Amino acid sequence: MKVLIADKFPEKYIEQLKELDLEVIYNPKLGENDLPEAAKDVDILVVRSTVVNEKTIYESKNLSLIVRAGAGVNNIAIAAANRKGIYVSNCPGKNAIAVAELTIGLMIALDRWIPDNVIDFRNGIWNKEKYSKAQGLYGRTLGVIGVGNIGKEVAKRALALGMNVYGKDISRIEGVAIKDFSEMDQLLPLCDVVSVHLPLTDQTRNLFDQKMFSYMKDGALFINTSRAEIVDEDALLWAIENKKIRAALDVFKDEPEAKSGTVSSKLQSNPNVYVTHHIGASTEQAQNAVAEETVRIIKDYLTSGVIAHWVNRARITDAKYQLVVKHYDKPGVLASVLNVIREASINIEEIENVIFEGGIVACCTMKLKEPLPQDLLNQIKNNENVLSVSHVAI
Numbered sequence: 001m002k003v004l005i006a007d008k009f010p011e012k013y014i015e016q017l018k019e020l021d022l023e024v025i026y027n028p029k030l031g032e033n034d035l036p037e038a039a040k041d042v043d044i045l046v047v048r049s050t051v052v053n054e055k056t057i058y059e060s061k062n063l064s065l066i067v068r069a070g071a072g073v074n075n076i077a078i079a080a081a082n083r084k085g086i087y088v089s090n091c092p093g094k095n096a097i098a099v100a101e102l103t104i105g106l107m108i109a110l111d112r113w114i115p116d117n118v119i120d121f122r123n124g125i126w127n128k129e130k131y132s133k134a135q136g137l138y139g140r141t142l143g144v145i146g147v148g149n150i151g152k153e154v155a156k157r158a159l160a161l162g163m164n165v166y167g168k169d170i171s172r173i174e175g176v177a178i179k180d181f182s183e184m185d186q187l188l189p190l191c192d193v194v195s196v197h198l199p200l201t202d203q204t205r206n207l208f209d210q211k212m213f214s215y216m217k218d219g220a221l222f223i224n225t226s227r228a229e230i231v232d233e234d235a236l237l238w239a240i241e242n243k244k245i246r247a248a249l250d251v252f253k254d255e256p257e258a259k260s261g262t263v264s265s266k267l268q269s270n271p272n273v274y275v276t277h278h279i280g281a282s283t284e285q286a287q288n289a290v291a292e293e294t295v296r297i298i299k300d301y302l303t304s305g306v307i308a309h310w311v312n313r314a315r316i317t318d319a320k321y322q323l324v325v326k327h328y329d330k331p332g333v334l335a336s337v338l339n340v341i342r343e344a345s346i347n348i349e350e351i352e353n354v355i356f357e358g359g360i361v362a363c364c365t366m367k368l369k370e371p372l373p374q375d376l377l378n379q380i381k382n383n384e385n386v387l388s389v390s391h392v393a394i
């Protein structure tokens with residue numbers, strides 16, 4: 001089996017993949033447009049932020065698993081992967097501490113104007129007078145928007161600084177984050193600092209628009225280490241101008257794809273915005289933790305078929321009924337049960353057959369789209385190799 005690693009990945013973990021008898025192709029320089037060709041014949045693809053677009057997925061012949069060596073999966077064309085039955089998994093939580101550490105760093109940097117201090121010093125300017133006007137963070141209020149793995153780590157650290165921390169959680173349905181963000185009009189006015197830790201979904205795209213910024217306190221600090229598309233940058237510039245908000249961002253629109261080169265952004269010339277180079281997850285600790293998890297996911301997949309952190313598994317199916325059949329574990333028994341269901345042209349949405357110790361009896365649980373008619377249920381019950389049948393609406 002071939003594995004392509006299309007982003008930076010620690011050597012030690014590449015060796016571990018090789019030990020699994022995999023042919024490992026390591027090419028961290030590949031970009032979005034190189035991937036369709038590079039991933040054509042591979043079975044497993046490992047990426048960090050490199051975009052896996054529809055072309056890569058449709059043109060792949062053997063691809064069966066894509067591992068996002070990180071948290072956010074918005075760089076992967078998941079709908080296309082769904083159509084080809086390609087598993088997508090990620091490494092949630094493994095870089096949460098690194099992102100939280102950067103968030104706290106940005107918060108202190110904003111409060112103390114640290115980057116401006118440094119720039120002035122480098123330019124031979126001494127300005128103790130200007131930079132002695134920080135407010136301090138102790139006793140001030142932080143709003144954590146998105147209390148997942150990263151938001152929780154940020155909250156813990158902010159509490160240790162003596163801040164009051166409010167959280168705005170999101171919930172997940174069908175693999176996407178959904179939330180009515182209406183209470184933000186009550187939360188944001190309380191916060192001296194607002195820090196965003198949301199995944200990018202249809203519900204969170206452009207969440208921070210002018211209306212949302214208008215709820216924030218004048219002079220508050222705004223931090224985004226999650227995804228650029230959650231913030232409308234024009235609205236942020238409006239808030240900087242009209243509400244004296246100051247911001248620190250690890251992500252911004254049109255981030256360069258290459259790891260080094262030039263960069264251009266409308267935020268560049270604004271002294272009230274600090275931008276870091278999308279380095280939230282880029283500590284050695286986090287990269288090792290993510291790589292270790294990636295190896296674990298691939299190993300589990302190869303040895304047991306189980307996909308850890310399988311993000312494109314349907315959370316909700318069309319199943320409305322559950323059929324549980326306990327049966328003797330003999331060849332053909334399950335096939336005869338399935339034949340009965342086929343007679344009724346009912347689709348089985350999900351099926352799991354587990355076996356009792358000793359290997360005499362097994363239990364098959366099926367999720368069905370429609371109810372099984374009574375006569376067919378009786379047919380299954382009357383099978384001499386079936387011990388019990390239960391059929392319920394779910």
Ligand code: 3PG
Pocket residue numbers: 048049050069070071072073095278279280281282
């Ligand atoms: C993530 O979603 O894990 C972060 O955005 C990290 O991105 P990176 O792996 O490209 O640094």
